[in-house]
Amino acid sequence: MAQQFLEMPDSQGFFGEYGGQILPPELKAVMDGINDAYEQVRKTAAFQGELADLYAHYVGRPSPIFYARRLSDRQGGAHIHLKREDLNHTGAHKINHCLGEALLAKHMGKTKVLAETGAGQHGVALASACALVGIECEIHMGEVDIAKEHPNVTKMKILGARLVPVTRGTRTLKDAVDSAFEEYMLDPVHFFYAIGSVVGPHPFPKMVRDFQSIVGREARAQFLAEHQRLPDVVMACVGGGSNAMGIFTEFLPDADVQLVGVEPAGRGLDTPDHAATMTLGTKGAIHGFICYNLQDEKGEPLPVYSIASGLDYPGVGPQHCYLKDVGRVQYESVTDDECLDAFMALSRTEGIIPALESAHALAYAMKLAKTLPPEQNILVNLSGRGDKDADFVAQHLGL
Known part of the structure; x- marks a missing residue:
């Protein structure tokens, strides 16, 4: 059983019966490209060395x-x-995977990194990482959370991120995810959606877990x-x-x-x-x-x-x-x-x-x-x- 835990997910992104890619074919191809790029760079000494250096000297x-x-x-x-x-x-812990995702986006030649945020910690971490590597950042956040987590909103703006208030539905995290994903779909070839947790289609549950481990x-x-x-x-x-x-x-x-x-x-x-x-x-x-x-x-x-x-x-x-x-x-x-x-x-x-x-x-x-x-x-x-x-x-x- 122990080895089984360490070998997940399978090649299709499933943990048992959970996970996978419930996506249209054109977006599945984009996600597969992200997975291929991640698998290629994550094992290289250059990527791991840069990430380890940032963990030590940037994150602390x-x-x-x-x-x-x-x-x-x-x-x-x-x-x-x-x-x-x-x-x-x-x-917070969010900086651990945000650095990894920002480095991957830069490696892939993406022009903009998109994300949702709830409490704002993922947004602040991603805005910081994007400022560090020099790539455009756009954060979608529900109006309820913007009012509640105002200090993080201010930080994201100072760090150069474009903040998009989400006014639909409950105006919280789920709706921010929907909004950010719609923006991502406008140009998934050049944009990178930096999902803020171990959720979403494969390979994001695996990637975020690996960076957070x-x-x-x-x-x-x-x-x-x-x-x-x-x-x-x-x-x-x-x-x-x-x-x-x-x-x-x-x-x-x-x-x-x-x-x-x-x-x-x-x-x-x-x-x-x-x-x-x-x-x-x-x-x-x-x-x-x-x-x-x-x-x-x-x-x-x-x-x-x-x-x-x-x-x-x-x-x-x-x-x-x-x-x-x-x-x-x-x-x-x-x-x-x-x-x-x-x-x-x-x-x-x-x-x-x-x-x-x-x-x-x-x-x-x-x-x-x-x-x-x-x-x-x-x-x-x-x-x-x-x-x-x-x-x-x-x-x-x-x-």
């Missing part, structure tokens, strides 16, 4: 692991450790060096699922390490106001691939909601769907209120303000820690920092 990798001692003492039970992706340049490689080596053992539980939030696949991938062969993905229950799983795709979704197609979906009886995506703009997507990465089906990863959910409690708890016990997305994983870790013996260790991927959320949270809580 490796990101450290921090033992949250006061938070752990507050909760009781297991020790809670944080993989500090919030310390990366641009403030630096997180897990570092974390596994760091934890072993510090503790002479692996963590008992590794945990990450899941929207599309890139930060989770980033930290999970290296631990997939370690059967003794429990892997937990945490998604948004929003205002409650008994309401329509959530984005708990893995918990309540059904198999279907969205945005060119097959995955678990929150969808109506006609197979159309349902409106979704989360207090964390980066998690309100009605689909999820195809590899996550496979890992759920085979039981390798356990998927849980936490509510907005639990997320906010974790956000404030980490801020006031450790002086670390987490992204609302990351606070979902932290919230479940805090609950789980109480149930485990003190000799056990939970490693949480703290995927981003909460600068972008601070004003919203302060207003929401009346601080």
Whole structure:
């Protein structure tokens, strides 16, 4: 089974029955060209060397692991450790794959890089990467998220990206994906759509996972060096699922390490106001691939909601769907209120303000820690920092 995890996806981009390319023939040819270019350059010493140099000297990798001692003492039970992706340049894990995608786009001679963004972290990271390599960048973002994540909007504009407000539908992440994809279809030969998670048609779930797997490689080596053992539980939030696949991938062969993905229950799983795709979704197609979906009886995506703009997507990465089906990863959910409690708890016990997305994983870790013996260790991927959320949270809580 361990080797099976490491060999996915297959040549058609499937993780079991999920993934693939649900595309018209002309766009499938474009995606196959991206896959061919990626497979060609990713194994070269020049590409890997340039990426490694940027990770070290631009991003600031490796990101450290921090033992949250006061938070752990507050909760009781297991020790809670944080993989500090919030310390990366641009403030989140997104820069890991944005650099890879921008370098690939430049290698392929593309003239413009397009993307969607929810919380704005992918947009800021991609705008930074495009500025660095010298390629035009256009970001599509829902009006709701623009208002909510204004600091990131300002950063994208400063970095030179063209920001396209999306006014259709729920005016959030799903609609931003639709808008960016329509722009991409105007000239897929010269444009590059830098998908912001392990979603979309093949090869994007594979490419984004590969670029993000630096997180897990570092974390596994760091934890072993510090503790002479692996963590008992590794945990990450899941929207599309890139930060989770980033930290999970290296631990997939370690059967003794429990892997937990945490998604948004929003205002409650008994309401329509959530984005708990893995918990309540059904198999279907969205945005060119097959995955678990929150969808109506006609197979159309349902409106979704989360207090964390980066998690309100009605689909999820195809590899996550496979890992759920085979039981390798356990998927849980936490509510907005639990997320906010974790956000404030980490801020006031450790002086670390987490992204609302990351606070979902932290919230479940805090609950789980109480149930485990003190000799056990939970490693949480703290995927981003909460600068972008601070004003919203302060207003929401009346601080």
